[in-house]
Each structure stands twice: as C-alpha cells, then as structure tokens.
Amino acid sequence: MTPPSEVISPLTPAGAGEGAPIGGLADDLARASLALARRFKAGGTMWCCSPSWPFHAHHIAVEFVHPVIMGKPALPAVVVPAGADLVSTLRASVRTGDMVVAVAGSDDPAVAAAMRRGDAWGVETLWIGAGPRPPAGAARHVLWVDQDDPLRASEQFVILYHLLWELTHVCWEHPGLLRPEVCTEEVCITCSDEGRPAEVISVEGDEAVVRTPDGRERIDTTIIDTPSPGDLVLVHAGSAITSLESGR
C-alpha cells in the first residue's frame, strides 16, 4: 500500500465535499440517536466494540459514562475488551433491551456475526464504518462514512460518535418521544408469530432450546437439519422453519 497522497498533503482544504452536507448520514445519525435514547431510558446498557481499533470503543464508552458537559446524566456504556471472543462475550453479557455499537469495516466477521444476532438477543445494533458498506439489514443502524483513506475515516468516526452522544442527549430531553413504541401496524412482525429469529443454546434429538428476546424456548427442529449451539434459526409456531446460518 502506497501512502495516500491526501494524508501527506495536509494543506489540501477539507477535501471535496467533506465540509458539505453529509446528507443521508445525518438522518441516519438522528434516527440512531433516538433509538439509543429510548433504550437507555428503558434501562439498557450499551456494549461498545471495535476489534481492529479498540481505542474507538473506549472513546465511545467514556463519552457516555463521563459526559464532557456537566449536568448530563452518566449513561451505562461498556467496552468489550479487544482480543475477547466478541460473539461469545456479548452472548454472555447482553440482555434484552441493550445496545451493541461496533466500529469496524464491513469485512469484520466477528462484528457481522454479533450484529446478525441482534434480533435474537433483543438488542439494538449500530454499525459504524467506512469503505464498502455491509449488506442491507446487517445491523439496525448503519452509520457509514464515504471515505477510502483509513486515517481520514478514523477521524470521521470520532466526529460521528461525538455527534451520536450529543444527539442522544438531546433526545433524552424529549420524554414524550422516549416511550416504548406501541405497535399500531395491522400486521406486525414482532406481535405476529412470523419468523422470529432465535439463537440455539442446546440441542436434544429433534428439539432445541433457543434464546429469543422473550427468554428461553423449547422448539421443534424436525424440519431443518440438526442445528448446533450458536446457530441462528427462524422460529414459527414453536418450530424452527429454517436455519439462518451455521455455526459462528
């Protein structure tokens, strides 16, 4: 890899488009901030991880735990230590209603696997990164900067999570908007029993115990290949109807 010329030409102004409106990213930030404020208000904990850049995870956590502005509430944000088995550590730690925030490229397999488990664990997932975007639906909130230079991207991550912290606290001051969302849709995926993702805990013959946001459930696995602990399956009416992936 040769030195990217813009890194060693610091006199270049901010760069084409960089000081300009950030468009869709600003809207994504606003939505993510409201989601985090709602989860914090309901008692959730935010788990921060960045396997390749652990300092980003630590920076995010300290922003929320010890706000730079006096009088802002300290909110529970925790770092998943770099070097830990990310999925395994999160599986042991997160509870329904928590948040998982990752700073990672879309090619980080551990982060992708953790994010994929968000719906089974009942956690809000937020993925910050740069370069090629993760596939649609990889996390509930994807905050992606359009930046190929890894150093400039890293600088922009800092701006992003500073704004995320600030906007979360603005939302915090709008209690009317922080109430749990009431389901008003005619057909709601959460309320109907249609294809709820679950994570396999243990397998016994044609049955398995799985984890869902509502707790542990015993399900029938006759119609899918025998799953392994850690697998994600789709559950409908007490049965696994499809395997979402194998293993971790």
Next chain:
Amino acid sequence: MARKPEATDFLYPFIEREERDPGPLMADLARSAQAKWAQSAALRARTIEECDAQLRTVAAAMAERFAAGGQAFTFGNGGSATDADAFAQLCTRPPWGQQLPVRSLAFDQAVLTALSNDIGFDVVFSRQLEAYGRRGDIAIGFSTSGNSDNLLAGFAQARKRGMLTVGLAGYDGGRMGASEDVEHCLVVRSDSVHRVQESQAAVAHVLWAFVQSALGTAEQLTDPDQKVAS
C-alpha cells in the same frame, strides 16, 4: 395527533411529555449534525494550515530521535487517553511506512491503578516516564484543556530525563502552552472539547505522516504483510 400549543404552556415545563411525533426533532437533529460536521471540517483545515510549520519541525525532531534508536511514549486522560492509544497503534501497526516504537502509558490498568492507589493520580504518567524514559526518547501528551496536572508532571519528568516533549492541547494551549517543559505545543484553537479532539486526531495523523516523510521511508514498506489500517 399533535397537541395545540396553549398560552399557559410555560407553566408546565413537562408538557413535552405529550410529544408524540419524532419528525420535527429528527429534522432538527439532522440539520444540527450537518452544521457541526462542517464546523469540524473547517476547524481541521484551519488547524492543519496554522500548525504546518510547527508540525514539520516537530516531525523532524521526532524522526531524528527515532533514527537514533529512541522510542516514544503517549499519554492523556479520558478521550485523550484513547488518542494516545490510537497514535501508538498507528505507529506500531502503520498502514504504510516504517513501524515505530511508540507505547501508550494510559494502557496498563495494573500500573495505572497501582500508582493511583499508592501515590495519587497526578503521578500516573510521570512515574512511568521515570521508569521507562531515556535521554533521546519522546514524550507526547494529549489534552483538550492543556491543564491536566498529571500531564504537566509527566512533561516535567520527561524534560528532566532529556526527552523531547510534544503536547497537543485545545483552547489557548492552557498551562501546557505556557510550560517550559513542553517544548512543542500544538494547539487546536477551539473551546469545544469535541471539536478539539476531532482536530487533534487529524493533527496526530499529519504528524505521523510527516515523521514517516522525514525518515525518508514513506515510499517503501518495511513489512509487506503490514496492511492493517490504523
């Protein structure tokens, strides 16, 4: 359904509990985010331009010490501790250029808690520099206020040991800007902690790139397998 504002609303500060539609707030937040993003980009450009000559001088002095076998220690508190970690990671696992021996003093919780518990938090960096620092080494401290006691103590110890001292500060440089123990103080002139940190990240990256240039190794990779981004 939106509630109509009433003349007596000021008597009821918690009237926002009735707020239901997040639309207007979301639009406000997106506008605010865009404005701050632009402010941050402008401050970054201004800072890099203002500090250009100073950055080249510091980079040359650092390169000289690295070339002579010196190593660098980074330190800071809170978010600035993560900046210290980031700079150490960039230097030891660079996306290109030479690997440089740089270590963050904000990293080892056994040392940090031992020193804090037995002596006090003011010595967490100075005591480590006393143990690790040698003449010809480099001390790089990150602060937004420029006033942290433990950084100033660290710089004093580093100077005493004949190390090159480099500070990154915000506001007007604070006590670090005025201290004789900080030979080079790179100041991000803003009074917002967040905007200062954002530009300090850029200052650190430019400093790193200038050090690589000064070492004359910018065009070659010493370790072809080393392609990890900072």
